[in-house]
Amino acid sequence: MAIRYRFAALSAAFVLLFAAVPALAEEAEIEIEEIIIEPSEPAPEDAATPAPPLQQTVQEVFTPSSGSPYTEDIASPYWTTPMDITDEEAVWNMLMQPITVIDPGKKTTEKSQVSIYREPDEDSKIVGEVTCKSQGVRVIRHEENGWSLIECYSSSFHTPASETGAWNILVSGYIKTAYLKEVQPSDQLGLVVDKLTQRLYVFRDGHLLTTLLVSTGLVQHNGKKYQPYNETRSGEFLLVSRIGDFSSDRLICAKAIRFNNGDCIHEVPHVLQKDGKTKNYRSTEPYLGQKRSHGCIRVQYHETPEGVNWRWIYSQVKSNNSRIKLVIWEDWQGRQLSEPSPDTVLYYNPKGGQYYHRLDHCNNGKGIVFTPFTYGELDDQPYSKLTCCPYCNPPERLSDIRAKNELYAPGGDHEELLNSLRADYYAYLEQE
Numbered sequence: 001m002a003i004r005y006r007f008a009a010l011s012a013a014f015v016l017l018f019a020a021v022p023a024l025a026e027e028a029e030i031e032i033e034e035i036i037i038e039p040s041e042p043a044p045e046d047a048a049t050p051a052p053p054l055q056q057t058v059q060e061v062f063t064p065s066s067g068s069p070y071t072e073d074i075a076s077p078y079w080t081t082p083m084d085i086t087d088e089e090a091v092w093n094m095l096m097q098p099i100t101v102i103d104p105g106k107k108t109t110e111k112s113q114v115s116i117y118r119e120p121d122e123d124s125k126i127v128g129e130v131t132c133k134s135q136g137v138r139v140i141r142h143e144e145n146g147w148s149l150i151e152c153y154s155s156s157f158h159t160p161a162s163e164t165g166a167w168n169i170l171v172s173g174y175i176k177t178a179y180l181k182e183v184q185p186s187d188q189l190g191l192v193v194d195k196l197t198q199r200l201y202v203f204r205d206g207h208l209l210t211t212l213l214v215s216t217g218l219v220q221h222n223g224k225k226y227q228p229y230n231e232t233r234s235g236e237f238l239l240v241s242r243i244g245d246f247s248s249d250r251l252i253c254a255k256a257i258r259f260n261n262g263d264c265i266h267e268v269p270h271v272l273q274k275d276g277k278t279k280n281y282r283s284t285e286p287y288l289g290q291k292r293s294h295g296c297i298r299v300q301y302h303e304t305p306e307g308v309n310w311r312w313i314y315s316q317v318k319s320n321n322s323r324i325k326l327v328i329w330e331d332w333q334g335r336q337l338s339e340p341s342p343d344t345v346l347y348y349n350p351k352g353g354q355y356y357h358r359l360d361h362c363n364n365g366k367g368i369v370f371t372p373f374t375y376g377e378l379d380d381q382p383y384s385k386l387t388c389c390p391y392c393n394p395p396e397r398l399s400d401i402r403a404k405n406e407l408y409a410p411g412g413d414h415e416e417l418l419n420s421l422r423a424d425y426y427a428y429l430e431q432e
C-alpha cells in the first residue's frame with residue numbers, strides 16, 4: 001500500500017502541545033469555572049458561607065460505540081453498555097457475554113491481523129485492521145455475499161505489513177463472515193480498564209472485587225518521530241498467551257499476558273539494582289494513574305486490602321486459553337468523573353505516613369488501624385499534605401478530578417497530538 005507518513009513537517013506547536021498536556025494533568029491546579037446562581041436578594045456583606053454553586057451534573061451517557069453511525073438495537077453488550085463502573089450488574093453481565101473474534105484458520109497467530117474493507121470486496125479500500133484470536137468486533141449485520149459488516153477500534157500498529165494508520169479509531173467495514181468466531185468467555189474473572197480513570201477494575205462472581213492503578217499508552221515523540229501507535233487500542237479482548245517476563249529498554253515487564261498483537265498487560269516495570277536482585281520501580285510506579293506506556297497496560301504491584309495485585313491476577317490466569325475477557329473503555333472527550341460526596345469517609349494514620357486511605361486498614365501500614373476523617377476535610381490541616389495511597393486507591397483529590405474534567409470537557413480536545421497525527425488517515429480515506 002502506497003501510504004507514506006510524513007510527520008517531519010509537523011510544527012513545533014505540537015511539541016508545545018505535547019509538553020502542555022502532561023503538565024496539565026500533573027499540576028492539577030486548574031479551577032473549573034462554575035455556574036453560580038445569583039441570589040434574588042443581595043447578600044449582606046457579613047453573610048456567612050455563600051450558598052454552594054449549583055452542580056451541573058447532567059451528562060451524556062457514553063458507551064464504547066459512542067459516535068458510531070450504527071445506532072440500531074444490535075445485541076452487542078460491550079459496545080452498548082454504558083461505561084459506568086458503579087453499575088456492577090450491567091458490567092458483569094457485559095463481561096460474561098460471548099465475544100466475536102477473528103480466526104481465518106490455519107497459520108493464524110495471535111499477531112495476525114486482517115484488513116477491514118470499506119466494501120464487501122478485497123479490492124476496495126482498507127479502512128482499518130483487526131487482530132486475530134484476541135480482539136472482539138461488533139457484528140452489525142451479515143450480508144448474503146459471504147461478508148459481514150463489523151465495527152471495532154482499529155488495531156493499527158507500528159508494523160509495515162497492514163497499516164492504515166487508523167490509530168485507535170472506531171471504524172466500520174467488511175470482513176469475511178467465515179472469519180468470525182463467537183467465543184464464550186470464562187466466568188471466573190472479568191477485567192475492565194478505563195482509559196479515563198487509568199484504573200483496572202477486577203470483577204469476580206458478579207461484583208467489583210477491587211481496583212488497581214494502571215498506565216496505558218501515551219502518544220509521544222521518541223526523539224526521532226511521533227508515536228501515535230502508543231495509544232492503547234480500546235475494545236473488547238480475550239487474554240491470550242501468558243508470555244512471562246520480558247525487558248524493554250532495561251525495564252523488566254513481569255508476568256505479561258498478550259491481549260492485542262504486541263500489546264500485553266503486565267506488572268508495572270522495574271529495573272534491577274546493582275546487586276542484580278533488588279527491584280526498583282521508581283521510574284514507573286509514580287506514573288500509575290496516568291498514561292505512560294508504549295501501548296501495554298502496566299498494572300500496580302502493591303497489594304490492595306482485598307489481596308489483589310497484578311501477580312495475583314496472573315496467578316488466576318492458568319493457561320494460554322483462559323478466555324478471560326479484558327475490556328478497555330475509550331476516554332471519549334466529554335466523559336466526566338463524578339465528584340465524591342464530602343461525607344465520604346477516608347482514613348489516615350495520625351502518627352505519621354504520607355497517604356490517605358480508602359479503608360481503616362491497608363497493606364501500606366500492616367496491622368495499623370487508621371483514623372477516619374471525611375473527603376470534605378481533605379484540603380484542611382492535617383490532611384492537606386497527604387497523598388492518595390497507591391495500595392488501596394481512595395478517590396483522588398477534588399483538584400485532580402476537576403483538572404481532568406477540564407481536560408475532558410465537552411468540546412475540548414484532550415488528545416490534540418494524536419488527532420493531528422490521524423490527519424493522514426482521514427486524507428487517505430478521501431483519496432480515490
Ligand SMILES: [Zn+2]
Nearest residue numbers: 357362389392
Ligand atoms: Zn491505603
